[in-house]
Amino acid sequence: MAAELWEPIRPPGSLAARIAERVEELMTEEQLKAGDRLPPERELATLLGVSRPSLREAIRSLAAKGRLSVRHGQGVFVEAPLTTKRLTSSLNSDEHDLDELYAMREVLEVPAAGWAAKNHTESGLERLQEAYELLVDAAGRQADWDELQRLDAGFHEAVVRVAGNRFLLRTLGVLNEIMAAGMETTLRHPGRLQQSAKEHTKILEMIKAGDSRGARAAARAHIRGAHAAALKYVEQQIQDAE
Amino acid sequence: MAAELWEPIRPPGSLAARIAERVEELMTEEQLKAGDRLPPERELATLLGVSRPSLREAIRSLAAKGRLSVRHGQGVFVEAPLTTKRLTSSLNSDEHDLDELYAMREVLEVPAAGWAAKNHTESGLERLQEAYELLVDAAGRQADWDELQRLDAGFHEAVVRVAGNRFLLRTLGVLNEIMAAGMETTLRHPGRLQQSAKEHTKILEMIKAGDSRGARAAARAHIRGAHAAALKYVEQQIQDAE
DNA sequence: GGAGGTATATTGGCCTGACCAGTTGACCGG
DNA sequence: CCGGTCAACTGGTCAGGCCAATATACCTCC
Numbered sequence: 001m002a003a004e005l006w007e008p009i010r011p012p013g014s015l016a017a018r019i020a021e022r023v024e025e026l027m028t029e030e031q032l033k034a035g036d037r038l039p040p041e042r043e044l045a046t047l048l049g050v051s052r053p054s055l056r057e058a059i060r061s062l063a064a065k066g067r068l069s070v071r072h073g074q075g076v077f078v079e080a081p082l083t084t085k086r087l088t089s090s091l092n093s094d095e096h097d098l099d100e101l102y103a104m105r106e107v108l109e110v111p112a113a114g115w116a117a118k119n120h121t122e123s124g125l126e127r128l129q130e131a132y133e134l135l136v137d138a139a140g141r142q143a144d145w146d147e148l149q150r151l152d153a154g155f156h157e158a159v160v161r162v163a164g165n166r167f168l169l170r171t172l173g174v175l176n177e178i179m180a181a182g183m184e185t186t187l188r189h190p191g192r193l194q195q196s197a198k199e200h201t202k203i204l205e206m207i208k209a210g211d212s213r214g215a216r217a218a219a220r221a222h223i224r225g226a227h228a229a230a231l232k233y234v235e236q237q238i239q240d241a242e
Numbered sequence: 243m244a245a246e247l248w249e250p251i252r253p254p255g256s257l258a259a260r261i262a263e264r265v266e267e268l269m270t271e272e273q274l275k276a277g278d279r280l281p282p283e284r285e286l287a288t289l290l291g292v293s294r295p296s297l298r299e300a301i302r303s304l305a306a307k308g309r310l311s312v313r314h315g316q317g318v319f320v321e322a323p324l325t326t327k328r329l330t331s332s333l334n335s336d337e338h339d340l341d342e343l344y345a346m347r348e349v350l351e352v353p354a355a356g357w358a359a360k361n362h363t364e365s366g367l368e369r370l371q372e373a374y375e376l377l378v379d380a381a382g383r384q385a386d387w388d389e390l391q392r393l394d395a396g397f398h399e400a401v402v403r404v405a406g407n408r409f410l411l412r413t414l415g416v417l418n419e420i421m422a423a424g425m426e427t428t429l430r431h432p433g434r435l436q437q438s439a440k441e442h443t444k445i446l447e448m449i450k451a452g453d454s455r456g457a458r459a460a461a462r463a464h465i466r467g468a469h470a471a472a473l474k475y476v477e478q479q480i481q482d483a484e
Numbered sequence: 485g486g487a488g489g490t491a492t493a494t495t496g497g498c499c500t501g502a503c504c505a506g507t508t509g510a511c512c513g514g
Numbered sequence: 515c516c517g518g519t520c521a522a523c524t525g526g527t528c529a530g531g532c533c534a535a536t537a538t539a540c541c542t543c544c
Contacts, residue, residue, distance in 0.1 A: 051499045053295050060299040061306035073507035073524050100407045107353045167346040170332040171413055293528045314496050315536030
């Protein structure tokens with residue numbers, strides 16, 4: 001039953017929320033660019049036909065998301081969007097940090113590789129092989145980083161699928177989404193692409209051979225390699241910022 | 243030259259920002275848990291010694307970050323962290339299988355115990371000890387099964403908290419919810435309560451001693467014991483049904 | 485006794501108007 | 515030219531009021 005069919009007809013959300021939405025709209029349309037100053041609160045409030053407190057609530061909510069910054073005595077300014085994928089912002093929030101996420105990947109992917117070596121079915125191995133080849137092809141033809149990152153994630157996902165634990169699969173799915181949103185692929189790190197390819201090959205071989213211990217070891221080495229590359233990537237970003 | 247030497251001396255940030263920070267503090271300390279309702283705006287404003295508009299700005303900024311949700315006529319409520327929400331929806335998208343569930347718990351709780359043994363802080367150990375004693379007390383005074391299950395989950399959560407990985411904590415939290423919703427506690431199984439108590443003691447001792455390997459082994463034995471009890475419990479239910 | 489409506493209390497939503505507090509720049513006196 | 519003062523911005527905060535959505539208790543009617 002579609003209970004959502006008869007929603008209340010009032011304008012959506014609170015006044016402050018609508019104001020914030022409008023301002024964000026202007027920012028995506030580039031009518032407001034980074035560094036621009038908004039009109040003074042009093043003026044903007046009358047322009048929008050709202051009271052100053054309502055406008056201030058909207059400003060505060062955008063400031064909380066980092067889209068605006070307010071400076072006492074000066075005005076309200078548009079901040080640069082966070083599209084520059086900085087670890088410091090997305091991954092270093094109070095939700096989690098980089099080391100925790102990589103530790104988690106190790107916790108999840110090492111047993112996944114082990115189980116995959118034990119439980120493999122023919123069709124599962126086929127899909128794994130396929131994912132592997134897609135990735136190798138892409139690396140060989142110098143595909144762009146986004147595609148490489150997607151195919152890399154695809155290979156890892158295929159491993160976990162063969163392992164056959166849906167909790168594990170779903171959890172790693174969320175983990176990968178968070179990491180993909182918060183940082184660029186570590187494959188950009190010089191030499192990492194080649195090293196990663198070797199490690200993938202090793203993991204695949206071990207799973208095919210049914211060598212559970214070997215698969216676990218290979219997966220562990222792979223995650224640690226990626227972790228190390230990520231740390232170097234962070235270092236470099238900090239240097240670039242200086 | 244240390245230009246930062248002469249910073250302005252005023253209290254940091256705007257009033258609304260300080261309020262928001264305080265509320266976030268309470269949330270990380272779990273003094274405010276997901277689903278809790280905050281006091282009414284008017285009341286909370288006087289409690290904090292601020293005006294209602296200032297408080298509302300703080301609430302709005304937290305709402306923008308998804309940490310609070312305000313419902314007209316009802317109140318202001320604490321939201322679960324974004325990661326938890328994603329895990330909840332993702333992990334509930336499949337059927338739940340008992341063996342997979344316990345395998346997943348083993349994957350997560352074994353390293354958690356190991357890390358807890360390495361990383362323990364004084365305050366963390368105190369809370370762990372406290373959770374342990376609550377559980378022992380309840381078992382001693384024949385508390386009802388629901389309470390025992392809650393306190394058992396509390397002890398496990400305390401271990402993961404000491405381990406210090408927030409993603410791990412949230413994943414296990416969601417897993418526990420699934421277990422609590424989908425099955426009765428395995429402690430009902432005859433003799434399991436006593437056995438479980440022993441295993442908890444062992445885990446606690448190992449963590450206190452800083453013995454990472456020992457803690458992992460104890461945690462593994464505990465989960466496997468619970469798994470076995472769960473299997474027997476299911477068997478018995480099938481028999482009862484006949 | 486149950487279904488339905490109504491009154492009221494409680495909650496957030498929004499406004500007006502005022503005053504406080506940093507920031508800036510023009511102006512004035514040395 | 516330098517330094518200080520002051521006035522005009524700007525956001526920061528407060529008080530108090532009324533409106534609107536929601537929940538609850540109660541009451542009426544069947």
